[in-house]
Amino acid sequence: MLYYDILSRLEPDRRLYLAIRQQTYSELFQEPIGKILIENQRLCLLVFDSELEVILEWIP
DSSP, X not given: OHHHHHHHHHOTTOOOEEXXXXXXXXXXXXXXXXXXXXXXXXXXXXXXXXXXXXXXXXXX
């Protein structure tokens, strides 16, 4: 979050994404606490399949 705050001040038009594996997304961000982070738009996610090496979803 510190990096996010610093980047927001230095380059406010740039959007920071956290890249996470699909399994992590399913385990953490489908739970109520994880959904709060996404809903508050403080955390943008890039969900990827580590075996296929493909991006599955961009969550702004």
